[in-house]
Amino acid sequence: MTILEKPKQTLHTKDPNASFLSYMHQWIATSDHKKLGVMYVTTGLLFFLIGGLEAAMMRWQLAWSGMDVVGPEEFNRLFTMHGTTMVFLVGMPILLGVANYLVPLMIGARDLAFPRLNAFGFWLFFFGGLLLYFSYFGAQGLYGMGSAPDVGWFAYAPLTERTFSRGHSTDYWILGIGISGFGSIATGINLITTILTMRCPGMSLMKMPLFVWLMFIDAILIMIAMPPLTAAQIMLLFDRWLGAHFFDTQGGGSAVLWQNLFWFFGHPEVYILILPAFAYVSEIIPVFSRKVIFGYPLMVAATIAIGFISLGVWVHHMFALGLSPMVNAIFMGSTMLIAVPTGIKMFNWIATLYGGRIRFQTPMLFSLGFLTQFLLGGLTGIMLAVVPFDWQVSDSYFVVGHFHYVLFGGLVFSIFAAIYYWMPKVTGRMLSETLGKWHFWLLFIGFNLTFGPMHVSGMLGMPRRIYTYHPDRGWELWNLLSSIGVLFQIAAILFFTYNVLNSLFKGKKAGDDPWDAWTLEWETTSPPPEYNFPEIPTVHSRRPLWDKKHPEDPDWKYE
Amino acid sequence: MTQATAKSMPSASTMEAPVAPRRNLNRGKLGMACLICSEITFFGTLLATYLFYIGRDISGPYPQDVLDISVAPMKVVFNSIFLLTSSIWIVLAVKALRKGRIKTFACWWLLTILFGVEFLVGTGMEWYGLIVDDGLTIRTNLFGSGFYTVVGFHAGHVCCGLILLTIIFILTLCGYMHKRHTHKVDMLSWYWHFVDGIWIAVFTIVYILGTA
Numbered sequence A: 001m002t003i004l005e006k007p008k009q010t011l012h013t014k015d016p017n018a019s020f021l022s023y024m025h026q027w028i029a030t031s032d033h034k035k036l037g038v039m040y041v042t043t044g045l046l047f048f049l050i051g052g053l054e055a056a057m058m059r060w061q062l063a064w065s066g067m068d069v070v071g072p073e074e075f076n077r078l079f080t081m082h083g084t085t086m087v088f089l090v091g092m093p094i095l096l097g098v099a100n101y102l103v104p105l106m107i108g109a110r111d112l113a114f115p116r117l118n119a120f121g122f123w124l125f126f127f128g129g130l131l132l133y134f135s136y137f138g139a140q141g142l143y144g145m146g147s148a149p150d151v152g153w154f155a156y157a158p159l160t161e162r163t164f165s166r167g168h169s170t171d172y173w174i175l176g177i178g179i180s181g182f183g184s185i186a187t188g189i190n191l192i193t194t195i196l197t198m199r200c201p202g203m204s205l206m207k208m209p210l211f212v213w214l215m216f217i218d219a220i221l222i223m224i225a226m227p228p229l230t231a232a233q234i235m236l237l238f239d240r241w242l243g244a245h246f247f248d249t250q251g252g253g254s255a256v257l258w259q260n261l262f263w264f265f266g267h268p269e270v271y272i273l274i275l276p277a278f279a280y281v282s283e284i285i286p287v288f289s290r291k292v293i294f295g296y297p298l299m300v301a302a303t304i305a306i307g308f309i310s311l312g313v314w315v316h317h318m319f320a321l322g323l324s325p326m327v328n329a330i331f332m333g334s335t336m337l338i339a340v341p342t343g344i345k346m347f348n349w350i351a352t353l354y355g356g357r358i359r360f361q362t363p364m365l366f367s368l369g370f371l372t373q374f375l376l377g378g379l380t381g382i383m384l385a386v387v388p389f390d391w392q393v394s395d396s397y398f399v400v401g402h403f404h405y406v407l408f409g410g411l412v413f414s415i416f417a418a419i420y421y422w423m424p425k426v427t428g429r430m431l432s433e434t435l436g437k438w439h440f441w442l443l444f445i446g447f448n449l450t451f452g453p454m455h456v457s458g459m460l461g462m463p464r465r466i467y468t469y470h471p472d473r474g475w476e477l478w479n480l481l482s483s484i485g486v487l488f489q490i491a492a493i494l495f496f497t498y499n500v501l502n503s504l505f506k507g508k509k510a511g512d513d514p515w516d517a518w519t520l521e522w523e524t525t526s527p528p529p530e531y532n533f534p535e536i537p538t539v540h541s542r543r544p545l546w547d548k549k550h551p552e553d554p555d556w557k558y559e
Numbered sequence B: 001m002t003q004a005t006a007k008s009m010p011s012a013s014t015m016e017a018p019v020a021p022r023r024n025l026n027r028g029k030l031g032m033a034c035l036i037c038s039e040i041t042f043f044g045t046l047l048a049t050y051l052f053y054i055g056r057d058i059s060g061p062y063p064q065d066v067l068d069i070s071v072a073p074m075k076v077v078f079n080s081i082f083l084l085t086s087s088i089w090i091v092l093a094v095k096a097l098r099k100g101r102i103k104t105f106a107c108w109w110l111l112t113i114l115f116g117v118e119f120l121v122g123t124g125m126e127w128y129g130l131i132v133d134d135g136l137t138i139r140t141n142l143f144g145s146g147f148y149t150v151v152g153f154h155a156g157h158v159c160c161g162l163i164l165l166t167i168i169f170i171l172t173l174c175g176y177m178h179k180r181h182t183h184k185v186d187m188l189s190w191y192w193h194f195v196d197g198i199w200i201a202v203f204t205i206v207y208i209l210g211t212a
């Protein structure tokens, strides 16, 4: 059965004599999903460094009571830019980039449905990000200084109104995020259309890799949840520039409405960020356990359930606001409910590990790190869903601990897993295992050292977003531990950077299928040719490469 | 897959591997459907905001005074009828194109555009009246903010639609339109229906609920 044929290397176009300019032109004018994917992820990683630097500054300032590294105004800018960057300029582009690169390969297609829209989406994100950072130079702050946005990543009204936020820093926040948001919506629509219309012969919906399923639901969430943010931002812009009164409390507008609109976007957004993490580990864990994923249909069902429920829990970010007990109770219930499908996924991953011949290579280490840390973050999430408990710790470092366990311990760890796993496909070269292990263990220690103690300082009453604190509160030790953790993380990132750069030039050649994996992207060469597959493959099961490698025992007999 | 099950079915390896059947969805139309979904949540947010602020103003002009359809029935109702019927003309246009009757297509298409333009002109006149006679602007009060934002975004979408429709019309006049473009034109007609549908929601909320 010759289901799949090897791409012919001779068709691979690469002109060694091309000038630098024409090389750049190739990238800038491209509409190729693989190039755009690489551009997304690279830009995302660069913003990750910037956002990380901002975080390091804050931890330095907070390391002990009464430090004087940055002043209060600068501290406000730092946490605003850090949060905004990490969510919109790191999480979003990396998840869109990885999906860009892998979805067509995994479904046996040659590109996304609308390649030029795809390029458009990338450039919107790119210039949106630049616009946000241009605020450091372009915005007029107090005393005519350039100044970045300082209203927090959720930009609560009425602080964002003209009365309280003079100058343009908030406008940069609105426009930068709004523009890159348009890009995300465009790419989300593109992914949905691609997944529904361009799957190769034989790939019914229930034969798609879980990665594709998760990105499909993710794209739907993007399509539904981003426009409300855009609408809210436009209303805010009208308030600031045309004198409208939507969130202007002095003119009858409502600050609570902004919170509702923001979190109606904001909570789905955190699931938009975490579903890709689920997607990566759902591919990596089976391959490194040498087993099929446990309970595929249940995983799909849980994903859909998460997608639905995540649209109906946003008020848990507003428990401390003083809404009626009935409203709080309802949203407490729905928040508890979302833990159920999330828990199902947890159990399925563990069941996949169970009895497998586990290979502890770097992608797997990061995936296991994801599992443990995401579990902890999920558990503190359930604690926060309990209204009386939330009232105690809302807006404290406990919440900061919670969402870093899910976003950093979950999303970022899974992104590293994905990079170690798929970069050999992208560049054709392996990353070093030794350096990878250093990277993992340093990050694992550093991460837990930084964010574990935050739960304690939060319980001790330390509010988030303060730029310093009095020595008599007993918070020093916990803060010092948190700040020391950053040093480990910086070391980890240095190992990672060196590992990537080293592998680009000196890495071991990867070959087509270095992990003995099962999905279609490993069928073609590394790096894949421009058209991905010389001949569109036909699949019969969820693991087409298993079928090919084991014709005596193909999967399609059991699915 | 366990070894045991594999061995128990020795004949299975000679079975023909099944290939799931394929269904053909049109890419462009699906993309348009997705765009419409996200537009709906966009307008949904604006309309929810409008609903939220109904009756919360402490200074006029109030919607009851200036928008009530019994006060100004001709303007808005007349306008709405124009916009809504244009949906019928566009359906007829697409039908004609599907049958390859380019001239008929052009006629219906032009009628759609004209009705759309009438709607915009009507909106403009309504706004003129509100601004000049009633002194209602976007900064007057919550009603003004909400009204101009919601109706303005809708009119903006009508504008976009009209530009696209006009491009198609010019292409038709230059003789580029053909039966095989039905899919694309149909896709555009979806957008037009969506703009109409949103108007029904805007009308209900702004002119009926909002003035009650």
Ligand code: HEM
Pocket: A154, A270, A271, A273, A274, A316, A317, A335, A336, A338, A339, A342, A377, A378, A379, A380, A381, A382, A383, A384, A385, A386, A390, A393, A394, A395, A399, A402, A403, A406, A407, A410, A411
């Ligand atoms: C078991 C699932 C989860 C539950 C029950 C849960 C619950 C909560 C609750 C109740 C809060 C509000 C705390 C407060 O502000 O007082 C919160 C905050 C937050 N959660 Fe979760 N969460 C869960 C999973 C996640 C995931 C998967 C992510 C992201 C990947 C996430 C990201 C966040 C963020 C970013 C915040 C803080 C937002 C802010 O105030 O800036 N959560 N969570």
Ligand SMILES: [Cu+2]
Pocket: A266, A267, A270, A313, A314, A316, A317
């Ligand atoms: Cu939430």
